[in-house]
Amino acid sequence: MLSELESSIIGKFSSNEVISMARKMVQIDSQNPPGNEKVLADYMANLLKGFGLEVMEYDFKPNRPNVVALHKGRVSNRALIFNGHLDTVPFGDLSKWSVHPLEGAIRNGRLYGRGSADMKSSIAAFVCALKHLIDLGVDVNGNVLVALTSDEEDSCVGAGDILKKGYSGSACIVGEPSRLQVVVAHKGFARFRLTTFGKLAHASAPDEGKNAIYKMAKAIIKLEQIGGGYKNLKAHPLLGSPTLSVGVIKGGFKDNVVPDACEITVDRRLLPNESPEGVEKELRAELDKIALEDHGFEYSLSLYNSLPASETRTSNP
Numbered sequence: 095m096l097s098e099l100e101s102s103i104i105g106k107f108s109s110n111e112v113i114s115m116a117r118k119m120v121q122i123d124s125q126n127p128p129g130n131e132k133v134l135a136d137y138m139a140n141l142l143k144g145f146g147l148e149v150m151e152y153d154f155k156p157n158r159p160n161v162v163a164l165h166k167g168r169v170s171n172r173a174l175i176f177n178g179h180l181d182t183v184p185f186g187d188l189s190k191w192s193v194h195p196l197e198g199a200i201r202n203g204r205l206y207g208r209g210s211a212d213m214k215s216s217i218a219a220f221v222c223a224l225k226h227l228i229d230l231g232v233d234v235n236g237n238v239l240v241a242l243t244s245d246e247e248d249s250c251v252g253a254g255d256i257l258k259k260g261y262s263g264s265a266c267i268v269g270e271p272s273r274l275q276v277v278v279a280h281k282g283f284a285r286f287r288l289t290t291f292g293k294l295a296h297a298s299a300p301d302e303g304k305n306a307i308y309k310m311a312k313a314i315i316k317l318e319q320i321g322g323g324y325k326n327l328k329a330h331p332l333l334g335s336p337t338l339s340v341g342v343i344k345g346g347f348k349d350n351v352v353p354d355a356c357e358i359t360v361d362r363r364l365l366p367n368e369s370p371e372g373v374e375k376e377l378r379a380e381l382d383k384i385a386l387e388d389h390g391f392e393y394s395l396s397l398y399n400s401l402p403a404s405e406t407r408t409s410n411p
Contacts (some may be wrong), residue, residue, distance in 0.1 A: 099232065113205060115141075118216035120207035126181035131244040134180045135159040138242055139215075144404035145225050147240070154244075154255035161242040162261060165224060166206045167234035173318040175239045175263035176224070177253070178217040179246030182209040216269030217242065239263055250401055261313035281330040282403035284373050287357060288313060288381075291392040303352035307345045309391050311354040312384050314340055317360065320380055330365050333403070337363045370400040
């Protein structure tokens with residue numbers, strides 16, 4: 095049963111208003127990489143200022159902005175944070191899209207475009223909700239903080255910088271797409287660069303060289319086997335099994351030259367009881383097995399980014 099206040103707030107809500115804001119956000123390109131969130135950050139900062147919030151927009155790296163907006167409540171020793179990221183993954187091959195990713199098309203009651211799900215619509219929803227709280231003059235028992243970050247799709251440095259600036263809350267709602275289910279656990283990740291080494295030679299005499307791509311092929315097959323084996327491990331009750339995926343491959347520089355190097359990126363998703371160091375040890379042990387069978391197999395493996403898994407007790411209020 096909704097309270098009178100809750101009913102009045104919901105009654106003020108217009109889905110058209112939320113969709114209009116989300117659509118405008120989708121139409122602003124904020125792909126990462128390259129990391130061009132600035133135009134969207136400016137738009138959101140001006141919007142939030144217009145609602146009467148105290149707004150700070152700042153760059154945590156050159157041209158990589160965060161937006162923090164504060165609505166002061168009756169007491170200042172507690173705060174609810176609404177958090178969302180401004181950036182999206184790249185468009186990819188435009189020929190594969192049924193609509194242009196920046197069109198913000200609405201078809202059969204659904205909004206289409208890059209970021210419509212992840213996660214511009216949720217930002218629009220909580221910003222509109224806060225606007226109506228302000229319009230109704232609701233006396234909120236604590237501060238409300240809107241934290242909009244850049245570079246989530248790559249490093250998550252933007253969110254980390256907000257914490258370094260001293261912003262904190264009693265609770266935080268992160269608007270990632272979850273089919274409107276409350277999510278209390280999230281996988282972490284460890285990302286590695288794996289390079290195999292060879293020897294340059296002309297393609298007309300390949301035996302005089304050592305093809306680094308052929309060596310990488312063995313590593314990729316091994317990694318696929320490792321990832322497949324995770325399905326047999328005891329799964330986390332909420333997150334399932336860990337996963338492994340090869341995301342990017344680079345090798346060679348000319349079609350008639352035997353390549354002397356090949357590089358891939360490896361994305362390994364972590365469960366709450368796992369660490370990047372433990373995963374690296376596991377991967378090295380498996381790659382070393384290849385080297386025992388193929389004495390020409392040389393590699394380097396380096397961790398270049400990681401974040402731990404997170405889990406909140408379901409009993410936590």
